[in-house]
Amino acid sequence: MTRHRLAAAIATLLLAAVGCSQPAPGGLPQHHHGTTSRTHRQAQPRAVSDVLVRHRYVLGYSVEHRPVIAVQIGDPDSPRRILLVGCIHGNEPAGIAIARALLATRVPPEVNLWVVPDLNPDGVHAGTRGNARGVDLNRNFPYRWRPIGAPGSLHYAGSHALSEREARMAARLLRRVRPTLGLWYHQALDVVDTSQGPRALERRYAADTGLPTRRLPDYPGSAIGFEDHLFGPTAFAIELPAGRVSRAELRRHLRAIVDIATRAPIHHALKPWEAA
Numbered sequence: 662m663t664r665h666r667l668a669a670a671i672a673t674l675l676l677a678a679v680g681c682s683q684p685a686p687g688g689l690p691q692h693h694h695g696t697t698s699r700t701h702r703q704a705q706p707r708a709v710s711d712v713l714v715r716h717r718y719v720l721g722y723s724v725e726h727r728p729v730i731a732v733q734i735g736d737p738d739s740p741r742r743i744l745l746v747g748c749i750h751g752n753e754p755a756g757i758a759i760a761r762a763l764l765a766t767r768v769p770p771e772v773n774l775w776v777v778p779d780l781n782p783d784g785v786h787a788g789t790r791g792n793a794r795g796v797d798l799n800r801n802f803p804y805r806w807r808p809i810g811a812p813g814s815l816h817y818a819g820s821h822a823l824s825e826r827e828a829r830m831a832a833r834l835l836r837r838v839r840p841t842l843g844l845w846y847h848q849a850l851d852v853v854d855t856s857q858g859p860r861a862l863e864r865r866y867a868a869d870t871g872l873p874t875r876r877l878p879d880y881p882g883s884a885i886g887f888e889d890h891l892f893g894p895t896a897f898a899i900e901l902p903a904g905r906v907s908r909a910e911l912r913r914h915l916r917a918i919v920d921i922a923t924r925a926p927i928h929h930a931l932k933p934w935e936a937a
Contacts, residue, residue, distance in 0.1 A: 712736075713768070720777070720830040724793035727782035729830050733775050735768040740927040744840035744896075745918065746777045746831070749799050749847070749884060751784020751791070755901045756846025759914050766915055772922045775838050780827055790815060792827055800880060801828040802887035809881070818882050828884075835888055842925035843888045843896030844918065849903035850877070857889050858897030862921045866899065869917035870910075895926070 716733045723729060747760030760778035768774050779785055783793035791797050800809050800818035809818035823829050835843075842862065852875040853867040867874045877898065879886055888896040899914075906914070 720834060721826060723781070723783045723827060724825075725783045725786070727786070729777070729780060729782065729827060731775055731777045731834060732764055733773070734764065735772045735774045736770065737773055739771045739773040740841065741771060741922065741925045742773045742775070742838050742840045743842045743844070743918075743922050743925060744775045744777070744835070744838055744888075745844045745846075746780055746884070747846050748779045748785060749781055749845060750797070751781045751787060751789045753790075753846075753848035753901075754779070754785050755848050755904070755906050756899070757785070758906050759846060759911060759918075762911055762915055763918060766919065769919055769923050772925075774922065775834070775840070777831070777834070780831055791817065792825055794819075794825065796825050798825055798828050798831075799884055800882040801825050802832065802882050802884050804882070804887040804890040806882040822882065831884060832887070835891060839892060840888070841892070841895055841927065842922065843885065845885055845896060845898050846901060847898050848901045850875070850900035851902040852877070852900045854898040854900060856897075857885065857894060859894050859926070862924060863897050865924065866897075866917045866921050869920055870899075870913045872899070 713735055714733060714737050718731045718733070720729045720731050745760055745763065747756035747758075748754050757778050760776050763774075764776055764778075781792055781798055784791055784798075787793070789795075795813050795817055796819040797809075797816045800806075800816055801822065801824060803822040806818065806822035810816045819825055819828075823832060842859070844866075851872065853863050853870075853872050854877040855863045855874045856876040856879055864874060866872075877900075885896045885898055
């Protein structure tokens with residue numbers, strides 16, 4: 662091969678290499694998937710999926726200025742909106758571990774998940790049922806609220822509905838998210854409450870975790886009662902056993918959450934007087 666022919670061949674190879682490395686239209690690199698032969702590759706179409714998000718919000722601060730955090734993960738456009746609250750009574754904190762573990766779990770497609778690990782951080786810090794003002798937050802919501810107990814008593818409902826900042830945070834979040842499914846964790850009755858939520862999902866959660874079901878009283882001013890009043894039978898309570906959640910139990914609860922999240926109702930509307 663002459664010197665001129667060799668130079669021309671090298672130039673041709675360089676031009677071909679440069680051409681192969683150019684970005685596709687729009688500035689995005691081309692991706693090739695699959696092999697049609699040993700020497701040729703063919704681009705395969707890729708499924709278009711919704712963008713998944715992970716956002717952390719500070720809903721506000723407790724009486725003793727501890728942050729109350731909500732984390733949104735999954736598909737923000739999904740009509741399946743699930744709200745999970747790990748703890749509302751400070752001396753019933755086992756659900757916090759489930760909520761935190763869920764944040765490290767892969768969310769199923771088409772699920773918009775909101776997780777509040779701890780609605781009552783002051784109570785958890787002190788080991789008390791109520792918040793730092795001694796109010797039982799699960800008696801402080803507007804639906805059927807009535808005065809219960811005196812200040813300092815175990816079930817004190819506060820001076821009026823939503824008198825407590827933590828309950829107000831939860832009420833605002835409920836109206837913003839409009840969950841089609843709500844999971845609220847308590848202790849230590851070791852049952853799934855079937856008194857007012859979506860019956861089929863309650864029973865499925867119980868079957869997935871091995872917990873029995875039981876109809877518990879509908880307490881005035883409860884968070885679940887308020888959510889179900891706003892959106893219909895969407896929310897229910899999971900009463901964990903006493904103590905910490907074991908690893909085996911944790912896995913069962915995570916599987917149950919993922920299972921029923923994909924089966925949650927996909928739409929509902931606020932009642933007209935709650936829409937503002």
